[in-house]
Amino acid sequence: MILRERHLFGPGPSNAYPEATLGLAAPLLGHLDPEFIRVMDETSDMLRTVWGTENKRTLPISATGSAGMEAAFVNTVHEGDVVVVAVNGLFGQRMVDVATRCGADVIAVEHEWGQPVDVQRVIDAHPDPAIIAAVHAETSTGVRSDIEALGAAKGDALLIADCVTSIGGIELKADAWGIDVGYAGTQKCLGVAPGLAPFTINDRAFDRRVDRPRSWYLDLGMLGGYVGEAEGKGQRTYHHTAPVAMVASLHAGLTRILDEGLDAVIARHHDAGRMLQDGLQEMGLELFAAEGWRLPELTTVKVPEGVDSAAVRKDLLNRFDLEIGAGAGEYAASVWRIGLMGHNARPDAAALVLAALKDALGRAR
Amino acid sequence: MILRERHLFGPGPSNAYPEATLGLAAPLLGHLDPEFIRVMDETSDMLRTVWGTENKRTLPISATGSAGMEAAFVNTVHEGDVVVVAVNGLFGQRMVDVATRCGADVIAVEHEWGQPVDVQRVIDAHPDPAIIAAVHAETSTGVRSDIEALGAAKGDALLIADCVTSIGGIELKADAWGIDVGYAGTQKCLGVAPGLAPFTINDRAFDRRVDRPRSWYLDLGMLGGYVGEAEGKGQRTYHHTAPVAMVASLHAGLTRILDEGLDAVIARHHDAGRMLQDGLQEMGLELFAAEGWRLPELTTVKVPEGVDSAAVRKDLLNRFDLEIGAGAGEYAASVWRIGLMGHNARPDAAALVLAALKDALGRAR
Numbered sequence: 107m108i109l110r111e112r113h114l115f116g117p118g119p120s121n122a123y124p125e126a127t128l129g130l131a132a133p134l135l136g137h138l139d140p141e142f143i144r145v146m147d148e149t150s151d152m153l154r155t156v157w158g159t160e161n162k163r164t165l166p167i168s169a170t171g172s173a174g175m176e177a178a179f180v181n182t183v184h185e186g187d188v189v190v191v192a193v194n195g196l197f198g199q200r201m202v203d204v205a206t207r208c209g210a211d212v213i214a215v216e217h218e219w220g221q222p223v224d225v226q227r228v229i230d231a232h233p234d235p236a237i238i239a240a241v242h243a244e245t246s247t248g249v250r251s252d253i254e255a256l257g258a259a260k261g262d263a264l265l266i267a268d269c270v271t272s273i274g275g276i277e278l279k280a281d282a283w284g285i286d287v288g289y290a291g292t293q294k295c296l297g298v299a300p301g302l303a304p305f306t307i308n309d310r311a312f313d314r315r316v317d318r319p320r321s322w323y324l325d326l327g328m329l330g331g332y333v334g335e336a337e338g339k340g341q342r343t344y345h346h347t348a349p350v351a352m353v354a355s356l357h358a359g360l361t362r363i364l365d366e367g368l369d370a371v372i373a374r375h376h377d378a379g380r381m382l383q384d385g386l387q388e389m390g391l392e393l394f395a396a397e398g399w400r401l402p403e404l405t406t407v408k409v410p411e412g413v414d415s416a417a418v419r420k421d422l423l424n425r426f427d428l429e430i431g432a433g434a435g436e437y438a439a440s441v442w443r444i445g446l447m448g449h450n451a452r453p454d455a456a457a458l459v460l461a462a463l464k465d466a467l468g469r470a471r
Numbered sequence: 472m473i474l475r476e477r478h479l480f481g482p483g484p485s486n487a488y489p490e491a492t493l494g495l496a497a498p499l500l501g502h503l504d505p506e507f508i509r510v511m512d513e514t515s516d517m518l519r520t521v522w523g524t525e526n527k528r529t530l531p532i533s534a535t536g537s538a539g540m541e542a543a544f545v546n547t548v549h550e551g552d553v554v555v556v557a558v559n560g561l562f563g564q565r566m567v568d569v570a571t572r573c574g575a576d577v578i579a580v581e582h583e584w585g586q587p588v589d590v591q592r593v594i595d596a597h598p599d600p601a602i603i604a605a606v607h608a609e610t611s612t613g614v615r616s617d618i619e620a621l622g623a624a625k626g627d628a629l630l631i632a633d634c635v636t637s638i639g640g641i642e643l644k645a646d647a648w649g650i651d652v653g654y655a656g657t658q659k660c661l662g663v664a665p666g667l668a669p670f671t672i673n674d675r676a677f678d679r680r681v682d683r684p685r686s687w688y689l690d691l692g693m694l695g696g697y698v699g700e701a702e703g704k705g706q707r708t709y710h711h712t713a714p715v716a717m718v719a720s721l722h723a724g725l726t727r728i729l730d731e732g733l734d735a736v737i738a739r740h741h742d743a744g745r746m747l748q749d750g751l752q753e754m755g756l757e758l759f760a761a762e763g764w765r766l767p768e769l770t771t772v773k774v775p776e777g778v779d780s781a782a783v784r785k786d787l788l789n790r791f792d793l794e795i796g797a798g799a800g801e802y803a804a805s806v807w808r809i810g811l812m813g814h815n816a817r818p819d820a821a822a823l824v825l826a827a828l829k830d831a832l833g834r835a836r
Binding site: 109110111112114116118119121122127128130131132133134135136137138139140141168169170171172173175176180200203204207208291293299300301318319320321322323345346347348349350351352355423429 | 474475476477479481483484486487492493495496497498499500501502503504505506533534535536537538540541545565568569572573656658664665666683684685686687688710711712713714715716717720788794
């Protein structure tokens with residue numbers, strides 16, 4: 107068998123930090139072992155730092171980012187609650203689906219894809235919603251939205267923020283911005299394999315939670331003991347078997363990030379994204395996301411007229427072992443998504459993808 | 472930092488096969504990469520072999536075994552359905568909780584812990600239930616139940632079987648036994664880290680499924696495309712980002728098992744369990760599970776009168792880096808659970824745990 111080593115420059119997963127890979131391969135610990143409890147406690151502490159929160163209920167949920175979305179809604183939506191969802195991409199649409207299944211009366215505030223959330227339209231959609239939800243960094247379009255402004259205007263509503271593609275890559279201040287419930291993924295800017303959903307919920311949201319949510323697996327009332335919330339550090343009660351290898355890997359990845367310094371990591375994402383976006387425009391390509399709202403970690407670029415989008419991606423994969431993403435939804439064939447996230451937020455990665463794309467485009471035309 | 476290397480002889484996770492550990496550390500693939508699709512297809516094929524099924528809908532669900540339980544019920548329970556659950560331990564109890572949250576009218580058929588399921592009592596509990604559910608290998612008590620007999624007597628009901636601790640360790644024939652929906656875990660006899668729930672559902676159950684289940688993440692209608700069920704092999708549609716490292720590790724673990732031979736692996740579990748159970752009785756200890764229904768992979772043994780159960784476990788962990796499990800529920804202090812599962816189903820593991828326990832008991836008395 108030959109192992110392929112790919113440059114994962116799509117919308118995620120990204121290549122893991124070497125530290126995170128080593129963490130995966132470390133000897134397994136029992137999920138109730140005092141050594142593992144220490145790993146879990148430290149992981150939650152480091153997650154608080156990257157979230158910008160003091161929330162004691164900050165934990166890696168034992169499934170991928172989309173399960174984090176489900177945990178957010180299933181624990182907070184009471185039957186018939188009005189939930190206003192800002193939809194400016196695929197993940198806003200997914201929130202509508204998930205919230206509806208949880209019994210919400212959903213008001214979807216639709217936006218053109220590629221544009222940020224219009225905070226005023228979202229606030230004006232309903233006078234007194236139970237929940238307002240929005241995506242901080244839309245993975246489908248490469249657009250950032252102003253969660254801070256939404257938090258300032260939310261009134262009595264709870265604010266749920268999807269931070270899957272923002273955490274660890276751009277500024278994120280859950281407490282200062284008024285995020286009541288946030289969920290994320292490990293496989294983007296955190297530079298860890300997919301499989302966990304970093305999650306945080308504040309007391310305000312926890313106090314309003316559903317007593318016995320429809321999901322047992324994602325019931326935050328039971329997950330409290332799982333991370334020792336009730337008992338304090340160093341204590342855990344059994345809920346489900348923690349995915350110990352993934353947690354150890356997240357621990358290693360977060361340690362790496364904090365050793366480098368969170369601000370330095372964010373600056374590294376900024377610089378790599380800038381280099382890529384400048385380079386693409388110098389090649390005569392047009393960026394898709396609205397100017398001023400472009401994510402450095404995930405760049406969307408229009409496929410030039412007459413170029414077969416899928417053929418170029420296939421060529422990059424076959425000749426350069428380099429993955430970029432197709433567009434999402436109706437933009438599948440007309441947009442590419444290029445991620446420089448986590449370990450890949452580096453000048454060499456930006457230089458490589460620019461050179462490879464130039465080469466592949468030369469052949470395709 | 473010092474890494475601890477533990478002998479994981481509790482009820483799970485067990486130590487992973489070295490092949491599975493190497494699989495975790497392999498370079499990550501994108502979740503839509505053709506190489507990864509091949510890995511996923513082969514993983515599903517190998518899962519069919521260990522499940523004993525031809526079900527095309529056989530996949531590793533992207534969360535731990537308990538999420539497999541939730542997927543089983545959330546996709547099959549229609550509001551108000553009568554669900555008969557055989558309860559002879561903690562995981563039967565959990566089924567009752569999960570099914571109730573899914574809107575079932577649950578009839579729990581309670582058994583004394585340590586005893587197998589009484590098939591006739593379960594069948595007699597209701598004349599025409601929508602679903603009958605039982606645990607094949609009760610992790611809380613170390614007891615096997617006769618799923619084949621339940622399948623033969625189920626009538627028109629769907630049979631849901633929890634095979635978390637049986638898969639890959641004892642005989643399991645999903646199709647021949649009439650299991651309509653089965654779920655399992657990776658961290659027991661499959662010898663892979665926790666984080667995935669091997670799952671299988673036949674056409675009969677799939678045709679009766681809930682159209683739009685309350686869970687988006689576990690919606691099998693959407694997960695079909697995720698494993699290329701609709702499109703055929705080599706094709707996948709995006710649902711959520713697959714936990715690619717965990718899937719690669721499961722692929723490696725299953726390859727190892729099938730290279731050794733499934734029958735040989737099951738025989739190895741049998742022999743290690745026999746050696747352990749004989750040795751414990753020779754030490755004068757009494758087994759907890761009913762004779763004739765004892766799992767070879769997970770042995771339950773009564774804590775001798777006057778011995779501090781937790782102190783012995785702590786001594787084993789501290790001096791021998793050896794983990795055994797406490798009892799579950801009301802047996803927390805009066806029973807130990809000793810697992811020799813997957814990579815640990817070996818004579819050296821049995822010899823070590825017997826020697827270490829003898830030593831620790833000598834100090835404790």
